[in-house]
Amino acid sequence: MELKLYDTLTKEKQPFRPLDPKDVRMYVCGPTVYDFAHIGNARPVIVFDVLFRLLRHVYGADHVKYVRNITDVDDKINDRAARDFPGLPLNEAIRKVTEQTEKQFHADVDALGCLRPTVEPRATEHIAEMREIIEKLIANGNAYAEQDHVLFKVASDPNYGKLARRSLDEMLAGARVDVAPYKHDAMDFVLWKPSKPGEPSWPSPAGIKAEGRPGWHIECSAMAWKHLGEQFDIHGGGIDLVFPHHENELAQSCCAFHEERMANVWMHNGFLQVEGEKMSKSLGNFVTINELLKDWPGEVLRLNMLRTHYRSPIDWTLKGLEESAKTLDDWYWVAADDNGGRPSSAVTVALSDDLNTPQVIASLHSLRNAAASGDDDRRSEFAASLRLLGFLSESASEWKSRKQVASGIDEAQVNNLISDRTAARARKDFKESDRIRDELAAMGVVIKDSKDGTTWEIAR
Numbered sequence: 001m002e003l004k005l006y007d008t009l010t011k012e013k014q015p016f017r018p019l020d021p022k023d024v025r026m027y028v029c030g031p032t033v034y035d036f037a038h039i040g041n042a043r044p045v046i047v048f049d050v051l052f053r054l055l056r057h058v059y060g061a062d063h064v065k066y067v068r069n070i071t072d073v074d075d076k077i078n079d080r081a082a083r084d085f086p087g088l089p090l091n092e093a094i095r096k097v098t099e100q101t102e103k104q105f106h107a108d109v110d111a112l113g114c115l116r117p118t119v120e121p122r123a124t125e126h127i128a129e130m131r132e133i134i135e136k137l138i139a140n141g142n143a144y145a146e147q148d149h150v151l152f153k154v155a156s157d158p159n160y161g162k163l164a165r166r167s168l169d170e171m172l173a174g175a176r177v178d179v180a181p182y183k184h185d186a187m188d189f190v191l192w193k194p195s196k197p198g199e200p201s202w203p204s205p206a207g208i209k210a211e212g213r214p215g216w217h218i219e220c221s222a223m224a225w226k227h228l229g230e231q232f233d234i235h236g237g238g239i240d241l242v243f244p245h246h247e248n249e250l251a252q253s254c255c256a257f258h259e260e261r262m263a264n265v266w267m268h269n270g271f272l273q274v275e276g277e278k279m280s281k282s283l284g285n286f287v288t289i290n291e292l293l294k295d296w297p298g299e300v301l302r303l304n305m306l307r308t309h310y311r312s313p314i315d316w317t318l319k320g321l322e323e324s325a326k327t328l329d330d331w332y333w334v335a336a337d338d339n340g341g342r343p344s345s346a347v348t349v350a351l352s353d354d355l356n357t358p359q360v361i362a363s364l365h366s367l368r369n370a371a372a373s374g375d376d377d378r379r380s381e382f383a384a385s386l387r388l389l390g391f392l393s394e395s396a397s398e399w400k401s402r403k404q405v406a407s408g409i410d411e412a413q414v415n416n417l418i419s420d421r422t423a424a425r426a427r428k429d430f431k432e433s434d435r436i437r438d439e440l441a442a443m444g445v446v447i448k449d450s451k452d453g454t455t456w457e458i459a460r
């Protein structure tokens with residue numbers, strides 16, 4: 001079995017050869033923590049979790065290092081902090097926003113069955129490394145200081161533009177660069193900028209007196225360097241990050257360290273849209289992971305994501321979710337808590353072909369049919385394959401009881417039954433009131449009587 005991955009830089013599917021098979025290294029751009037993550041943000045998290053699991057399977061769990069950063073310094077964070085906590089000093093407000101959002105992000109992606117990365121570095125804890133890279137770039141002639149800013153000098157890097165493969169005009173349009181007085185050339189991008197009063201600020205790179213803060217791109221170069229070295233194996237993120245974010249990361253790191261490459265393979269997931277439309281707040285089709293998790297188990301969202309190949313666009317639909325839910329109900333039932341076996345080679349071979357998850361799922365359906373017709377070995381392979389992909393985190397009976405809960409409890413119906421029961425109790429018809437309690441229990445509803453009346457909740 002040979003692992004092949006599609007590389008955005010060469011536009012080819014290539015055999016994957018780690019720099020060091022005992023220390024396979026992957027960096028994925030993580031969230032900017034200011035708001036709930038939406039289901040589009042879940043795509044890279046799930047896709048690269050599948051790759052992380054595959055790498056661990058191939059090279060051994062102790063030989064793979066996965067770094068996914070947390071961007072905790074950004075204008076959007078500052079704006080949100082000022083809006084949500086107007087009474088607090090900005091720095092305290094920012095800490096509240098980033099802490100809350102980070103906690104929510106973890107709860108969401110844990111529920112999607114994603115393993116935590118090996119390291120989750122925060123940008124604000126790597127300012128010294130950012131400063132060091134910036135100083136190297138200035139010394140190498142790839143960056144300059146101007147009006148308390150430091151800019152990367154794009155013309156100094158003959159390789160600039162190779163990842164995005166765009167013409168200069170396209171890049172200018174794509175970067176939506178403003179012609180700022182501190183830029184020697186419109187293409188140059190910010191490595192470091194002055195902080196406004198009250199904003200987070202740190203000592204600037206040598207030569208700049210005023211305190212300042214980093215640009216976005218330098219954060220990832222610094223965190224990748226600190227945790228994975230000057231060169232590593234895989235760099236990932238959504239397709240929207242190719243330009244300018246990854247093009248700029250690549251330029252910064254290669255020029256600072258005099259390396260040909262930053263990562264050996266650049267991987268990008270396609271975009272997610274909802275019911276055929278671009279997801280946006282103004283269209284009202286903006287769905288957070290958190291909201292979806294109220295209606296669907298995380299594994300249903302995960303399966304629904306993996307039914308489409310990661311490089312293709314995905315259309316997120318209610319119909320797709322219903323089908324994924326049905327499939328998982330059936331898979332839990334057929335796998336029947338089987339704990340033995342190894343993943344099927346049909347599954348690992350398909351996965352090794354640039355994460356061909358649609359093919360993986362086709363193989364799982366065949367295994368499922370063999371298992372359901374009584375082939376115990378296939379059932380073990382089936383269950384082990386599902387576990388490799390991050391499914392079957394619950395027992396079959398946990399899944400079933402959760403399904404009853406998820407099967408749509410009608411609140412009005414529950415309230416009607418509770419008032420019928422209250423009426424039955426008032427007329428001392430305890431047979432009827434017990435019957436109603438049992439009926440509610442069968443729906444997955446538990447009730448509690450107190451002097452203030454009857455309350456109910458969904459059984460856990």
Ligand code: AMP
Binds near residue numbers: 032269272273
């Ligand atoms: P952001 O918070 O916008 O920086 O996005 C975090 C991650 O989610 C990045 O890897 C983005 O490329 C990815 N992402 C954002 N929106 C979508 C989307 N609609 N579909 C797929 N990936 C997305």
Ligand code: ZN
Binds near residue numbers: 028029
């Ligand atoms: Zn990044």
